[in-house]
Amino acid sequence: MKQHLQLKLSQQLALTPQLQQAIRLLQLSTIELNQEIEHALNENPLLELAEDLSESGGVQSNTLEKDTSKEDKPFDDDSFEQDSTWENLSIPTANRQDDEHGEDYFSVEEKISLVDHLKQQLQLLPLTQKDKLIISQLIANINDLGYLETPLEEIMEQFPGEVEIELEEMKTCLKLLQTLDPPGICARTLAECLLIQLHLQYASDPYYHLAIITCKDHLVLLGNRDYIKLKKVLKITDEQLRSTIQLITQLNPKPAEHFFLQDTKYIIPDVIVKKYKKKWVAQLNPQVLPRLKINQLYANLLQKNNSSSSLQQQLQEARWLIKNVQQRFETILKVSQAIVDEQQAFFENGDISMRPMVLKEIADLVGLHESTISRVTTQKYLFSPRGIFELKYFFSSHVSTETGGMASSTSIRALIKQLITNENPKKPLSDNQISDILNERGIVVARRTVAKYRESMQIYPTNQRKVI
Known part of the structure; x- marks a missing residue:
């Protein structure tokens, strides 16, 4: 080659x-x-x-x-x-902290951890060493929302072989943990979490028993907002159902969430x-x-003496x-x-006037x-x-209009939200109806697009927006 x-x-x-x-x-x-x-x-x-x-x-x-x-x-x-x-x-x-706590003052409160919060309460209780061992292992298995998702049988296997733990002992310690703050902690299901809170906080409420039955047996109907069927199976009036739902909505389905929230980021x-x-x-x-600014003392020294190459480099970096x-x-x-x-x-x-x-x-x-x-x-x-607003907020995709113009996705979302806000709650608009209304206004939007935009705004579908 x-x-x-x-x-x-x-x-x-x-x-x-x-x-x-x-x-x-x-x-x-x-x-x-x-x-x-x-x-x-x-x-x-x-x-x-x-x-x-x-x-x-x-x-x-x-x-x-x-x-x-x-x-x-x-x-x-x-x-x-x-x-x-x-x-x-x-x-x-x-993020400076002014002495007078003016508008530039920022502070992030030191948060105690969930583990420490529970242990502080347990210090006041007379527990045996075995109880403490079991409770510590239960706490270690609590997830970020406050639930105990791991079955008790599996947690028992986490102990060393020489430690003998009975299932009833696990259940007893679990019941003890479930009496602590925050209410609903260490529940194994959403239903159990809500039931614990009802028992600890609302036992004297006149709608306590209806709320108990709803959370225990009909949580799916409540979650689907199927109020007509829920009222029928409970055999109650509209007013009783409304009061029962109002009581349940006061409960916290994520009892430990605030212990795991990230520190606030200031904008x-x-x-x-x-x-x-x-x-x-x-x-x-x-x-x-x-x-x-440039430190003039050092700058003047450099003018008189050019021997320090490192300072000359730092001067150049400062100017850059x-x-x-x-x-x-x-x-x-x-x-x-x-x-x-x-x-x-x-x-x-x-938003309604945002241009693409x-x-x-x-x-x-x-x-x-x-x-x-x-x-x-x-x-x-x-x-x-x-x-x-983040500057990126002002950039959005577009759809065509019948007149040959364009409408931004942001303005279309605003129009959809406006239509839903002003709808008759007893006869909420379907995605098809919203699509037809937008088409009548010259904005060509398919039903699937309406559904996508509605879901992005976390707005419920028609059947879940309907009120009794």
Whole structure:
């Protein structure tokens, strides 16, 4: 085989460390960005927080015009402009706890675990060592909702061979656990969970016995909302059935759920939308604007002595971070304003006026790549008089109308919800009827689509919405 040399020319995009950082910062949420900056402040002596906005220079929170100059152009995956004018910037202190507990005060209450909660109650009871051993094993098998799904016989097999446990001992300890708080804990079925709560909390209620019979023997009918048949088998009046159901709905089918809920995640909106001269305008939230600057003491030392290469590198990294954070906020603002411009009707009238929109539309408007728009709109939030929304919320699919136009899936969901809210509860609308009504209004939506949208909003079907 004959060997030979061949020259080949090709083009490829090389991501510089600064561009890599810029892209990474863009996809971070505000809280994650604050954590990143806090880490940088701890690691880089050339970087520090400014005392106030005037010292830091700040970021303008007004709207950027669509025809931004080349110097103001936000970064994209394919191009990145450097600007040496931004040395100082304002950065937020995320989740700070003000002494006066102002609007920026956030706290997460320390929660006791379910195991500790149960053990605290058991400390007050006279238990033998064997009882404690059995109860500990029962508690270890409770799931996150508070149920004991594992059969007692299987739990008995979990003990070491030298420990002899009788089934009756297991049942006795289980009954003891079921008297503890939260009511309904350690039940083996939903029916048992509800029955325990009725016995512990509502034994004196006038509808206690009807509720007991319903939970014990007719829970399927109740779950299916088959009220007509339920009233017939119980042989009761409408008023008695209504009161019985009202009592049962006070019970908690997931008694231990709150012990396993994740810590609350706070949303800090990046953008605030306000109406100005009959137009909705986006502004950066001043609470999240950075307050970063270069440490002038170290910077002046470096000007006099260039021998420290490590400090020179840290100075460059500090400048990169400041510029990249600045560009991040400029990009978020520019994209947000483009979204607001396209969705003026939504901010005026709500979901029912949401227009269909895809990432490419905004990408074309602001001159950025679709992947950049995707990063900008993920985990970035907008606050408006209509609520807080992730920027991604404003992008939705569409269906055709008879007039040749398009309607967004969000507006169709809002119309379906509106129709169901205003329906006669004794004669609720079927999915077919809703489809026909929408078709009469020029929105072509099949029955299957109506059902899909209804289910996505967790709205019951016709037979379960009907009231007696």
